[in-house]
Amino acid sequence: MRIIKLLSFFSFLSFFASVNQVNAQASSEPATYCNPINLDYGYTPIPNFSTWGRHRATADPVITYFKGDYYLFSTNQWGYWWSHDLSKWNFVPRLFLKPYHKVYDELCAPAVFSMGDTLFVIGSTYAKNFPIWMSTNPRVDEWKEAVDSFEVGAWDPSFFLDDDGRLYCYYGSSNLYPLYGIEIDRKTFKPIGERKELLHLNHEKYGWHRFGEYYDNTFLDPFMEGAWMNKHNGKYYLQYGAPATEFSGYADGVAVSNSPLGPFEQQVHNPFSFKPGGFIRGSGHGATFNDRWDNLWHVSTMVLNVKNNFERRLGLWPAGYDKDGLLYTNTRFGDYPHYLPKRKEDHLESKFTGWMLLNYQKPVLVSSTLGGNGANLAVDENVKTYWSAKTGKKGEYFQTDLGNVSEVRAIQINYADQDVDSAFLGKIPNTYHQYQLYHSVDGKNWQLLIDKSNNKTDVPHDYIELKSPIKTRYIKMVNIHMPTGTFALSGFRVFGNGLGAKPDKVKEFMVLRGEKDRRSAWVRWSPVSNAYAYNIYYGIAPDKMYSCIMVHSANEYYIKTMDKDLTYYFQIESVNENGVSERTSVMKN
Known part of the structure; x- marks a missing residue:
């Protein structure tokens, strides 16, 4: 279990007193x-x-x-x-x-x-x-x-x-x-x-x-x-x-x-x-x-x-x-x-930046919590669950600990719809979010990272690519204005590189395909201790494994999507905040 702490009003004020107002800002022309x-x-x-x-x-x-x-x-x-x-x-x-x-x-x-x-x-x-x-x-x-x-x-x-x-x-x-x-x-x-x-x-x-x-x-x-x-x-x-x-x-x-x-x-x-x-x-x-x-x-x-x-x-x-x-x-x-596209590309080559998720199930601090909408639900990599503060007022905040000093390159803020005003049907004009992001190496001395206190745009899934990477450990989001409802987040996601070792290669990868029902297979593997997720690949040929399934915090998955008359090929790789492992050998079934 991760520990959630509710900071007192006085420690919250001391946080602001320690802020060093250095604004890195987001990239004006994101790539x-x-x-x-x-x-x-x-x-x-x-x-x-x-x-x-x-x-x-x-x-x-x-x-x-x-x-x-x-x-x-x-x-x-x-x-x-x-x-x-x-x-x-x-x-x-x-x-x-x-x-x-x-x-x-x-x-x-x-x-x-x-x-x-x-x-x-x-x-x-x-x-x-x-x-x-x-x-x-x-x-x-x-x-x-x-x-x-x-x-x-x-x-x-x-x-x-x-x-x-x-x-x-x-x-x-x-x-x-x-x-x-x-x-x-x-x-x-x-x-x-x-x-x-x-x-x-x-x-x-x-x-x-x-x-x-x-x-x-x-x-x-x-x-x-x-x-x-x-x-x-x-x-x-x-x-x-x-x-x-x-x-x-x-x-x-x-x-x-x-x-x-x-x-x-x-x-x-x-x-x-x-x-x-x-x-x-x-x-x-x-x-x-x-x-x-x-x-x-x-x-x-x-x-x-x-x-x-x-x-x-x-x-x-x-x-x-x-x-x-x-x-x-x-x-x-x-x-x-x-x-983003900038030229003619081969899309068989991934457009993924290589920026890893840095705060999956890492410790968090929050200003308040509404009912069962606990703070860890904002870092569980599930858009269906969310943390909610008790109000949508200015000053409610969410803080994530990356666990170690890491190289941060981008942040995605996914708001959740909690206690939305009943009049919000259809397109609502003059709807906007305002907030500030701070970062700290030690959790005591803070710098202003992103200032959207004057923002007038509606950004329910705001994505901020930094102008240049920063090395930090803690990131805090302070609410200033919500368009409606409480301050609620289904995913506060920090991307970059953890500056540590990549995960180990998966061992004992097996695929058991049904004999009576060839549409389905049970995929299982030995857990990797330094991985938080796995990518399962499968397809109709070793060079055509175009389907990819990301699985978090588990070491099995049931694939039920296959053509019963075809042979398939499978691989798996492990994932952590530092990168991706080597894939396993191709398995045929």
């Missing part, structure tokens, strides 16, 4: 980012989705590169974002509704596509009366109707403009019905011909299609949703989300065809976007896009599922096609700092 993406997420606009507590929520993202900028649309945000670098996002308020649309889902699971100099947007609807909107200048709210009512009543729609100029729509969201596809007249937006059934789930063959948190709940069939299409070397890659948005294994798969309307066959490497472990899990229902250097990226939905099933965030992953045309994403250390 890195950290998932979940730090956006000013709106609060769910649906009252009966927040009976367990008001909370932020969005999902089903699309990013498209258009006229030199990136545009990000996602579910029910009452607007959208644009960015020039995939780091700083600028919100544009906009309601894509007409007066007779009496729905909360004003832009649920939006479709976004461009033709020529125009960007087009539409949300999900079965009503067949939603317009397709268009803009030649989406940096501001300048939109008009391309068509008043889109005749294809499509939920989770997606549009794909082929290189021959023909336009297609893909859609579907159900645990009964398939994904559909249909050609669309690019001038009138009317359907051409009849829709075609393109793809069904098959949980009896593909383990990851099974419904449930652990792929073992059989009372519901799995859900298929979130269609997306890309083309590469003449092949059509139809992507889809499964098995349901509530679960850690929420992922995206892909099927491939020689034709935009099929027939499609499942890619042998599936799911291609997969993150079931780590601080925040899930990488389903997303979109695959090219950046300004033509690098491929995948943006997708990450899971909270605390206040409501549909409490979610967004994540961004390097992606690509390998030499055999397999679509993949690289989610290794997927919620640690990664480099």
Whole structure:
């Protein structure tokens, strides 16, 4: 057990008296980012989705590169974002509704596509009366109707403009019905011909299609949703989300065809976007896009599922096609700092910075604690749990001890929604966080590290990359202003290098795969005393182990996501605050 201390009011005052006001500040032009993406997420606009507590929520993202900028649309945000670098996002308020649309889902699971100099947007609807909107200048709210009512009543729609100029729509969201596809007249937006059934789930063959948190709940069939299409070397890659948005294994798969309307066959490497472990899990229902250097990226939905099933965030992953045309994403250390794109890259090479987590389950000090929301919950690498102070008042604080003097390079502050004002539904204007960060080598003499006491932006997952690394042991966050609720943190995460020895290589790694059910395997290994986590890799070939699962404080894991008819290959490495061990030999099963 780690020890938690509540400092007295007088020791708190003495802390301020010892502060040396030296401000290192954050980098003004960061080279890195950290998932979940730090956006000013709106609060769910649906009252009966927040009976367990008001909370932020969005999902089903699309990013498209258009006229030199990136545009990000996602579910029910009452607007959208644009960015020039995939780091700083600028919100544009906009309601894509007409007066007779009496729905909360004003832009649920939006479709976004461009033709020529125009960007087009539409949300999900079965009503067949939603317009397709268009803009030649989406940096501001300048939109008009391309068509008043889109005749294809499509939920989770997606549009794909082929290189021959023909336009297609893909859609579907159900645990009964398939994904559909249909050609669309690019001038009138009317359907051409009849829709075609393109793809069904098959949980009896593909383990990851099974419904449930652990792929073992059989009372519901799995859900298929979130269609997306890309083309590469003449092949059509139809992507889809499964098995349901509530679960850690929420992922995206892909099927491939020689034709935009099929027939499609499942890619042998599936799911291609997969993150079931780590601080925040899930990488389903997303979109695959090219950046300004033509690098491929995948943006997708990450899971909270605390206040409501549909409490979610967004994540961004390097992606690509390998030499055999397999679509993949690289989610290794997927919620640690990664480099932003600056040039043409090979995404089979990790974009991970190598900055390790320095304060996993390390000792903490706090100003106060509300009920069972204990302080250690802010350093347990689980976004679903959180520490909360008793109030949201100025002066509440959280302090973490790194255990030893370490080289600190970045900090991620993940706020939690505790006791949020009941009026917080939808996008709330003038919402912002203010705080200060201090650091100390000895816990007595403090220096100001980051000063956001005058910040006027909403930063629910604030990520600070330091201008230059600092060597320190203690970091303290002092609250100045919360937009609503108490001062609560689901993850106060410090990244850098611990300046010690890397963990030992894992020994006695074994994989036991089911004889009756080849979709599943039990993975087990001898614990490494100087490791806090492990990365398990597996895939369809020794050079195609594209799936990575991070496991904390355990020495076993049940993999239930495999194709029952394929042979798989496995490796593991250990992780601590100083780095990563050598991987084990490849195991075949």
